[in-house]
Amino acid sequence: MAPSRRTVLSQSVASAEPGHGVTLADVALAAKVSLATASRVFSHPQLVRETTANRVHEAAQRLSFRPNLLGAKLRAQQTRILGVMLPTLENAVFAECWRGIEESAMVAGYSLMLVTSGYDTERERERIEYLLRHRVDGMVLTVADAAQSLVLDQLDKESVPYVLAYNQVSLPGRHSVSVDNRASACEGVKALITAGHQRIAVISGAFMASDRARQRFAGYEDAMRAHDLTPLAPVCLPSHTASNAMQIRELMTRADAPTAFFCTNDLLAIGVISDLKRLGRRVPGDVSVLGYDGIALGALVEPPLATVMQPNAEIGAQAVHQLLQRLQHRNLNHDDAAEGAFLLPHMLRLDGTVSAPR
Amino acid sequence: MAPSRRTVLSQSVASAEPGHGVTLADVALAAKVSLATASRVFSHPQLVRETTANRVHEAAQRLSFRPNLLGAKLRAQQTRILGVMLPTLENAVFAECWRGIEESAMVAGYSLMLVTSGYDTERERERIEYLLRHRVDGMVLTVADAAQSLVLDQLDKESVPYVLAYNQVSLPGRHSVSVDNRASACEGVKALITAGHQRIAVISGAFMASDRARQRFAGYEDAMRAHDLTPLAPVCLPSHTASNAMQIRELMTRADAPTAFFCTNDLLAIGVISDLKRLGRRVPGDVSVLGYDGIALGALVEPPLATVMQPNAEIGAQAVHQLLQRLQHRNLNHDDAAEGAFLLPHMLRLDGTVSAPR
DNA sequence: CTGAAAGCGCTAACAT
């Protein structure tokens, strides 16, 4: 049998491959303290005399000690890893949200594991399982439809703490951070009506795959009805491909063509604007377009995209915050019957692609 | 002292909190095999008789056993975790790249840990340290400037395998996956020249913070010189904020105003197009704009953004692939003196915002 | 305030 690697190390390495392979035991040896004391210096500094602590720190420095988080995580009952599942990062909404998540988690000393589901429920299952195997302490996620999500049912059953981002739930057991999708959409559409529009069409993504899209549509209906206008059926576009132009064209060539579009997300809105331009319509001269999300890019284009703005980074940050709070309470065996849906304020940006109808 | 949790578990839990807390030892006990055999069923199935394996699988199923990857990772010398550091996800280039990274890593059975540096070298250091503490087996990253990057020096010193994405290196020791920044930029600018442009300005982001921006500028110079045209000094915009409009305006009001702009990334290009529109210039009627990156959004706007397209997802996928290969070789003690820069083909998209000068 | 020792869940020799 080979001699103890430990011994070999403490004799020879010291400065060869810094950090790699140097364990707390090496540090303890070098500082002439026990492993326990060395550990305490990092985890509970107040429990150790300052001079001793200094010796340990010095030795750690000298050996380029880098704690192996895996060891700590395995030992502790909690990993201090949070799982994050987002539909995609290619929609800037979620990329902005990630920024908030990452920042909050880092300052709180939590690690992150990110997966994307691509709006695919089968992949959602796989990815959640993956996160669970890593023993994440909790999760921040956005699912297609929070009301009937198999993964949420599973997480509930296994009592894995999680907080939804963007999904807005009403059930008492589930927690979410979002804007008020319905009310904000209603407000946006009301602004269109106030500007003089009466025939307003809704363009949505895969309608049945997104609870938010439906909630926003409901907000549209609210606004229309509040003004005694007849809501139109939503136009659902599976993706932002060329084929969309046809549906838009069909709509625009009707005698009662809409004078304004409400798109349930900004990417869709940008696509619709392009489609309209290709049909020779000017935005907002001939037709107004209102988006939803408030991605940074919307302010970059000309004219700026009118939209219902969500505080994306803050949604992420707040979701982490709430999750961490739940983890705390859980540890204290507090029954956290806290309120379900945490609502953040939205804002309207109405210049740019919205004006009075011709 | 409480009785062994193990014993308690195997007597009572079984179906309470599935997965959570059920260990391989529980499964082994239930299947009446040793811990080692149970382990082998999952890691080296060919080493165990089929009937035994079935018993174990059955028990695992019944107890809702979920392997704790932390245990495995700690034990193995490799964690099968890859670290990923990208500047930001809010530029779709990197979000698209992440898709490629995630897919490749998942099929290879590797876990990921993502951090963003925000183009900030100090944060780069922190985040790398964070990844290192998690004992990632290797890294895929994009740094501000590969030629003088402290983190790369550190990774080299600690011999942590990594592959750069987007950064294009020439040094023998460093590996990268990218397009040929200089050649592709040259090609794009040549297309502008072929279209009839002679006064072509370059708009760049923080020039000194991005080696790619400089390489692309060099490509511009190559193209200009090849046609006996005088390259102009680059216009560096620190960010895509409103203040940019002023610099563009200054440029456009000169007698020898450029007839075309080459922007070193698509986001910048979209901002510049908006600035030009606000100045009353039409794109591409009055002035042409060529971007660089090929983000999906560029094809969505009208007119479509002319650009030098990189295969973003494939850059990510290929970077993971290369990294995994290096990890293999390393394990076999192969000296991997493989070539440094792996170049992927680029493409030009020239319709839309580029046309002949007036 | 510090040390000794027992694991966290899993895998890999080494022996049957």
Place this chain on the structure above:
DNA sequence: ATGTTAGCGCTTTCAG
């Protein structure tokens, strides 16, 4: 083919 055993690096009682 299967069992026994010794850890991976760390934290944390429990004793001094």
